[in-house]
Structure formats: structure tokens, C-alpha cells
Amino acid sequence: MAPPEVDLPLAGIRVLDCSRVYAGPIASMLLGDLGADIWKLEPPSGDETRGWGPPYWGDPADRRSAYFASVNRNKRSLVVNLKTDAGRALLDRLAASCDVLLHNYQPSVAAQLGLDADHLRSAHPHLVVATIGGFPGDGDAAERPAYDLVAQAVSGLMSVTGDPYGGPMKVGVALLDLTAGLQAAIGALAGLVARERGRADGFHASVSLIEAGVASLTNVLGHHLATGDEPRRWGTGHPDIVPYQVFAARDGHLVVAVGNDAQFERLLSVLGLDPDPRFASNEERLGGRDELVALLSVRIGDWSRDELVAALTEADVPAGPVNAVSEALAAMEAAHDGEWMQVGDGMRIAPAPIRIDGQRLPLRAAPPRFGGDTDEILGEAGLSPDEIAALRAEGAIG
Numbered sequence: 001m002a003p004p005e006v007d008l009p010l011a012g013i014r015v016l017d018c019s020r021v022y023a024g025p026i027a028s029m030l031l032g033d034l035g036a037d038i039w040k041l042e043p044p045s046g047d048e049t050r051g052w053g054p055p056y057w058g059d060p061a062d063r064r065s066a067y068f069a070s071v072n073r074n075k076r077s078l079v080v081n082l083k084t085d086a087g088r089a090l091l092d093r094l095a096a097s098c099d100v101l102l103h104n105y106q107p108s109v110a111a112q113l114g115l116d117a118d119h120l121r122s123a124h125p126h127l128v129v130a131t132i133g134g135f136p137g138d139g140d141a142a143e144r145p146a147y148d149l150v151a152q153a154v155s156g157l158m159s160v161t162g163d164p165y166g167g168p169m170k171v172g173v174a175l176l177d178l179t180a181g182l183q184a185a186i187g188a189l190a191g192l193v194a195r196e197r198g199r200a201d202g203f204h205a206s207v208s209l210i211e212a213g214v215a216s217l218t219n220v221l222g223h224h225l226a227t228g229d230e231p232r233r234w235g236t237g238h239p240d241i242v243p244y245q246v247f248a249a250r251d252g253h254l255v256v257a258v259g260n261d262a263q264f265e266r267l268l269s270v271l272g273l274d275p276d277p278r279f280a281s282n283e284e285r286l287g288g289r290d291e292l293v294a295l296l297s298v299r300i301g302d303w304s305r306d307e308l309v310a311a312l313t314e315a316d317v318p319a320g321p322v323n324a325v326s327e328a329l330a331a332m333e334a335a336h337d338g339e340w341m342q343v344g345d346g347m348r349i350a351p352a353p354i355r356i357d358g359q360r361l362p363l364r365a366a367p368p369r370f371g372g373d374t375d376e377i378l379g380e381a382g383l384s385p386d387e388i389a390a391l392r393a394e395g396a397i398g
Contacts, residue, residue, distance in 0.1 A: 006359045008035025013192065015039065017075065018082075018103040018115060020047040022148065022174050023132045023209065026181030028102055031188065032074030033352035033361045036159070039094065039377050040075040043082065044398055046370050047072075059378040062369055064347075069367040073342075073349050076365060076373035079398025086396035088114035090378075095124050097381045099195075100188050104132040106143050121202030128191030133208040135361055146209050148174035155213025156231075160220050164233045180212040190318045191224045241294055242285040246322060252305035253322040256296075256312065266315045270308075271299040371398040 014038040017028035019265055025040075025047070032038040039046075046063060053065035073075055079088040080094075091114045095101055103115050110131075117129045134146025135154075152170045153159045160167025187205025214221065220231045223239060231239070236255070237246035243264075244257050258264045261281060268275060279285045279292050300308060305321055312319035323331065332340040341348045344366030352361040374397055378388050389396045 010035035015100040016098040022177035023181040024104040027184040030185045038075040040077045072367040077368035078374040078377045079371035082113040084396045086394045100128045102130045117204045125202045129204045130188040131206045136208040136211040148177040151176040151209035151213045176213040180209045183207045215231045240287045247300040249305040257318040
């Protein structure tokens, strides 16, 4: 029996997504997952990530790299050259038909392309504008470009990531792009709520990758503020909780994440260890970290990974295997009766993790072909076939 259709909360909301690469597309994809109609406006060269391959889905000439596909589901693509007068005029016409406009251009570039937030708010008071930058501040600082790697470095995240005896390390995914994108989406949603409550003078939500990165340090930053101590790298360990790290079993690795004394007592019981007054509290465990970790490592090394994870789970001790990506995917498929991945236009795509009333969000549109929806979108914005043809002749659209 087919699952019931989800009543998508953003159905009827239209988003003009002028962003590229990662953070902006993450924000618009989330809004699209929730039901918004996403018009992905691309320059004649296309979103850069279309060419970040191989691998590609389908014909490489379609320029749908696996990277691009991972952050562009539930969108339609149109090509507009905002470097032309006609393209900028078309942008205003499209914005008039939309509820949200999103971009991640530097301020000077945005002004040249007709995407200046003050202009958009003045011309379209109904419009919620959400922007993502690299560096915080105004003037020259705001003009500095920043990819996620730069943000991870400058924000301090790399200084607390990696082996304690090695060099700084980036997280394995573009985490601060993701974080900033999620915050931009939240800002856009806040703007829609404000408009619904009667705000009529425009709304601009902005976030920068690096400010998002510093804010994401949360407890690490809090520790520094409270003590003045410079945070350090702990590998897989935790500065404030022990044991909370990776351990090696005889056939693989697992994590043990003990958050309180009762869980620690149950961990000892599973491992056949007697309670030890030297480690009775978390404070004492922090003081005896090296001795305790060495003791636990010996016992854990006698177990197979999956047997120990099962025993700890049975004892209500937080633990899990260190999965390869393929193992994590298999676990998701198993948890959803083999129907976790979504398929569209020959692509296998991870679904949105949000559920509405217990139902998963649908894949309504596969990641779009470059400019494949230009005429359709312009028609929905009220342009006639003759106007579309004229814009194409002027080089304003693809």
C-alpha cells in the first residue's frame, strides 16, 4: 500500500535561489524539501559544483555531478545572465513573483547583479531576502571569499579537530557550509513568519560561514570563555567527559559515550570490571583519563565489535560501531525496510531526514538539468513566448 501523501508546510511558497556551491543550495534544498517551489537561477556558466566531478550521474555533458546532485534535489533550473541589463530587469520581475530570494554573492558582486539586499527590500517589500557570506563584518572583510575549508581554519574548528599529536584537521564534510545553510534557511522561515504577522517593510536574514563556525564551537568556546585556557585537539575524546571516544575491538572500532555515573557503572558490569572508587565520578575519571582509558582498552580489545555494541546496547550504555559509509547506508536501508534511498531520473538520492506527521518528505524533483526549466518558469512568472524569445535573442537567458 502506498504511503499517504505528506501535507507539505511550505506548499505555495516560491523561492528564487540565486546561490551556488554548497551553503546556499543546502538552504534552498531544505525549503524545497518542505514544499517550496525552488527556482534555481544559474548564470550562463552554471553552478560551479555541476563540474565538480567525476563522478557524474548520467552523461557528463548534463553536468550533474554527484556533488551537485547531493544538494540540489526538489528544484528547477533556469539560466539568466545577470550581467546584462535585460537579465537584471528580469530578475526584478522574477523577484516580484517570489516569496524568498536567496544568494551567497559578495556584496560588491551582488550589487552589480541587482541582488543588493537594500534594493530588493525597497523594490519588493513582500520579499524575504536571505544571504550567506564568507567573513563577517562590512567593507573589505565582507568582500573576502571563503569556502568551507577557509571557514573551518579561521573559525578555530580545525584547531580542535584531529589527533592530539598531529596537525590541525578539517572535518570530513563541508560542515560549516552545512551549518550556515541551515541557519540561512531558519532565517528565511523567520522572515516568512514575520511577514505573516504583518511586517511589510521587507526582511533580510544574513549569516557568514566564519561567524557560524565560531558559534558552532559551543561547549569548546564556552570552556575557553570560562577558563581562558586554549582549547586543544582531543582526537576522538572529549574535553569534559570520560570515557567518550573510539575504542578498538578485536575486529573493528566502536565508540563508547558515557554521559553519567550510572552508565559508567553499567559499562564496567558489561566488561566484567569491579567498581573502582578512583573513577566513581566524572571529575575523577577526567583526572585519571589515561589510566582509565588504558584499562578499558584492554578489556574492549577482547570483544568483537558487534558483540560488544549489542551487549552495551542491551545494558543501556550509549555505543555504536564506527561504520564505513557503505555500512551506515546499509543500516539506514535496514531501518526503513530497504526503502530509504529515493530514486529520480536515474539517480539515487538520500532523502531529507525531517518527517512530517510520521511521513518522510517526498522527492518531488530530481536535481535539475542545467537550464532545463527556463521557459517553464518564465511562463509561470507571466512572460509570454514572444518575451522569452526576445530575452534569449538578447543573451539574457539560456
